[in-house]
Amino acid sequence: MKKLGIITTGGDAPGMNAAIRSVVRTAIYNNIEVFGIYEGFKGLFDKKFEKLTSRSVSGIINQGGTILKTKRFYEFKNKEVREICYKNLKQKKIEGLIIIGGDGSAKGAYLLYSEFNFPVVHIPASIDNDVYGTDYTIGFDTAINTAIDAIDKIRDTATSHERTFIIEVMGRESGNLALEIGIVCGAEIVIIPEIEFNIESIVKEIKEEEKKGKKSCIIVLAEGAGKAEDLAKILSKKLPEREIRYTVLGYIQRGGKPTYLTRKLATIFGNKAVELLLKNKYGYMVGIKGEEIVEVPLIDVVSKKKKPNINYLNIIKEMAI
Numbered sequence: 001m002k003k004l005g006i007i008t009t010g011g012d013a014p015g016m017n018a019a020i021r022s023v024v025r026t027a028i029y030n031n032i033e034v035f036g037i038y039e040g041f042k043g044l045f046d047k048k049f050e051k052l053t054s055r056s057v058s059g060i061i062n063q064g065g066t067i068l069k070t071k072r073f074y075e076f077k078n079k080e081v082r083e084i085c086y087k088n089l090k091q092k093k094i095e096g097l098i099i100i101g102g103d104g105s106a107k108g109a110y111l112l113y114s115e116f117n118f119p120v121v122h123i124p125a126s127i128d129n130d131v132y133g134t135d136y137t138i139g140f141d142t143a144i145n146t147a148i149d150a151i152d153k154i155r156d157t158a159t160s161h162e163r164t165f166i167i168e169v170m171g172r173e174s175g176n177l178a179l180e181i182g183i184v185c186g187a188e189i190v191i192i193p194e195i196e197f198n199i200e201s202i203v204k205e206i207k208e209e210e211k212k213g214k215k216s217c218i219i220v221l222a223e224g225a226g227k228a229e230d231l232a233k234i235l236s237k238k239l240p241e242r243e244i245r246y247t248v249l250g251y252i253q254r255g256g257k258p259t260y261l262t263r264k265l266a267t268i269f270g271n272k273a274v275e276l277l278l279k280n281k282y283g284y285m286v287g288i289k290g291e292e293i294v295e296v297p298l299i300d301v302v303s304k305k306k307k308p309n310i311n312y313l314n315i316i317k318e319m320a321i
Contacts, residue, residue: 001119001277003033005049005094008066009040009073009108010101012254013125013139015262016066019100021057022270023123028054030278035094040101041108042073044085049092061263064142064255070101076108079115086116095119096277098270102126102137103301106285110298113283121273122285122298125266127253130174132306133296134287138269141261143170143253144180150249151185155218162215164206164239166232166246170253171222177253178222179312188217188320191231193224194308203238209320268293 006023008016020036027034036056038048060067075081089097096119099109109122124131127143151167158165167187171177175192182190188209191197206217221228228246236244258266269286272293276284285296 001032001095003035003092003094004096004098004274004277005035005037005089005092006052006068006098006100007037007040007044008068008070008100008125009105010070011126012065012070013102013127013137014064014142014254014256014258015138015266016100016125017057017060017063018258018263018266019123019125019138019270020066020068021061022267023098023274024052024057025054026271026274030274032274035092036068038069040070040073041076041085042071043069044088045073045075045081047088047092061267062257064257066100082111082115086112086118089118096121096282098123098273098277100125100138102128103131106131106298106301109285110283110302113298119277119280119282120298121276121282122301123269123273124285124287127177128171128174129176129180130306131285131301132304133285133294133301135289136265138266139254139258139262140177141265142256142259143177144184145259146253146256147177147181147249148184150247150252151181151187151218151220154247155185155216158216158218161243163243163245164217164219164235166219166221166228166235166244168221168223168228168246168248168250170249172224174306175222175225175308176306178220179308179316182220182316183312183319185218185220186319187220187316188214189219190313190316191219191221191225192308193222195310195313197225199234199238203235206235206239206242212321
């Protein structure tokens with residue numbers, strides 16, 4: 001292999017730059033030219049290629065976001081568009097492609113591989129940690145630490161004013177992030193998309209906590225399960241004697257300097273992805289299981305769904321007494 005391309009797609013996640021750096025330097029070390037493709041699949045369609053050198057990725061290991069940029073490109077769902085993308089890669093004489101992103105990116109990677117037999121390896125990067133086949137995705141640890149910092153500050157106010165705070169975190173389809181945040185932040189209640197919540201049960205739980213002497217309460221709400229503003233209005237009507245406040249953490253969870261664990265994972269994943277291409281192992285995602293770096297067939301990644309550990313809700317409930 002003489003030339004490979006690298007692309008970041010979907011939502012950005014801390015650690016993407018560290019993964020880009022790892023891919024570029026591993027490839028150059030093995031005498032492979034690397035071309036960055038800007039703006040995700042849209043850039044692949046628009047031929048936004050640029051040769052990257054070792055110096056191109058200097059000083060980015062600690063930067064959030066992605067130097068290659070990323071844009072939503074729904075047109076990629078059309079096979080005619082994907083075929084043009086494939087032809088653009090061939091025209092540039094790129095022999096392999098490394099795609100960094102979440103579950104949507106994995107689906108795009110699989111389509112390029114399965115439809116055109118093009119050498120593709122996927123690196124999972126998502127703050128939601130909802131990609132099947134890996135214990136952790138790049139960016140997940142950083143997003144949790146960002147939320148911890150914010151919620152710890154909010155708890156100070158919640159305790160001082162004896163308020164109930166609803167914290168809306170990211171997670172449109174998955175409750176992984178909300179569950180992990182709930183455990184480490186000492187939340188009394190966590191609401192996730194996978195389990196339909198009952199407002200009366202929440203009211204009852206808050207009242208029971210109050211009887212035990214707890215005057216403040218932290219509720220972590222995954223955005224896919226509802227809106228914090230709406231829940232705050234409902235609870236205020238049902239619990240008029242309590243002060244209900246809400247905060248939406250939003251996009252601050254995506255940004256910031258990647259943590260130690262995120263940087264380490266990104267560097268190892270990037271290195272492994274190039275290794276797979278060199279070994280002619282295509283159509284795989286790099287993942288981690290326990291302490292072992294694994295190669296997961298993309299067909300499994302796109303056809304199976306990662307489920308959150310629902311047992312965490314029991315731990316959260318027991319810790320809330």
